[in-house]
Amino acid sequence: MAGDSGGRAGSGYFVQSVARALSVLRTFTAERRAQSLSDVARETGLDRATTRRLLLTLVDLGYVAVDGNSFSLTPRVLEFGYAYLSAMSLPELAHPHLQALAGELNETAALAELDGDEVVYLALVPSRRLAAVKINIGTRFDAYATSMGRVLLAGLPEVELEARLERLQLPRRTERTVRDVAALRAEIARVREQGWALVDSELEEGLRGAAVPVRDRAGRVVAAANVSVHADRTTPALVEREYIPVVLRTAKLIEADLIAGVGQRDTTGQPDR
Template sequence: MQSNPFEDSADYVQSLARGLQVLRAFDRQLANPSLSQVAERTGLSRAVTRRLLLTFQHLGYVGSHGRSFYLTPRVLELGYSYLSSLDLTELAQQSMALLSERVGESCSMAVLDGSDVVYVLRVPVRRVMSVALGVGARLPAFATSLGRAMLSGLSDAELAGWLRGQKFRHLTPFTLRTATALKAEVRRVREQGYAVASRELEVGLFSIAVPIRAGDGRIVAALNVGMPYSDDAPARAVKLILPALQDAQRSIEHTIQRGGWQPHMAMQGVYE
């Protein structure tokens, strides 16, 4: 094979190139590769592949489950600018923009990463939280409607494992702070198909969320609408906002099923 002159120059960083090779080894057909499979696909030695995978794991871009590895949602930080230019992401943003316009409230899409939800898309209308939220922002999953919507996709055993690793915090007087209470809430989400969080993250906030599923039925993200809390917010959310939220849910899922955005392994590994 003819060598590339730049690759022979002092400006070429071989370790960086090899690291990118390892990240590119993950795809829909090889979402949970073993070390040997990554080495075989990249053509790198097992020793080099192991060091690179462990480095990415240390940095939070790769997770492991037994002998398998998977990408975490943190890799979205590397490619969000590119994702923003894709037609699929534009379609998701359009669905969310229509949703936000229809209900007059902010809406967000997030994925689950360990104990947190990570925002990947957001259409703000007004600021309803003391913390400014944007792409890459993280919030504790146990106290959010987004987190509960995604946790509803875990099996009972997976949910029990996830709960064992949680440190519940007293964020407001209304926060669900025990594994038993959250488990009951997740069961309710499974039955009704949507999740709510009322004054649990901040006293002045109410939110309602639905899961986003891939073509195989796996929950890969969640979509929510957040609004200021009022006495009639829960009833308004279910009666007026939920139908609009479900329309956006169906639109985004249809786009995903046509072969678009799919954060690999967004749910896997969060309960180890």
């Protein structure tokens, strides 16, 4: 029942009217966007007179709208969510979405940002399938050899990208590691065009990674989200067809929370100066 107070009503500080008002708000769902007084009373277990007073108070405060006999929430209720999200950093915002991504694909999911010529892991949900690969929050890899790195490089302004490529060294990590700057530049151009990157056994033999950009409200690439899989369980075509769409969807969810919650904060959660 929506009006259940969880057994705390006997405490000395408990304000029953607050609990009842919140129980009224919680009755509104995607399936019950508009409700009558009787609907809300039934869902909360409160009598009609109490329910009416609570609803009309919420109308006066701007959290509920009334149209005839129908009540519905107003956008003002989003203030509560914004206040919560604005106190969170990008890794905190991303983590539940990465958990969902890892759970859906049963693979390791991560978020990283560009730091110099390296990617640094900001958030990580590991999978037992990738237990042999030692990755932790704070782990760094050369950006050129990773899917997240190529997404982040592709998000740089052209002048900055070229400056980085001119000084970049490309040590070979595996037989498949990109061999020269011209080939890397072409790969980054392809990533920009298609909106995602797929790197196959260039960082470590048998490790395949797929990444997509995470953008802020200004459209700037501030991070990359990815999944890492063993090459012997997948093919590039399978990853492109079945994995990348899920990672793209996850990035959109992270972006939505970031845009809603960051406000005047940067991506690390620190106030803008």
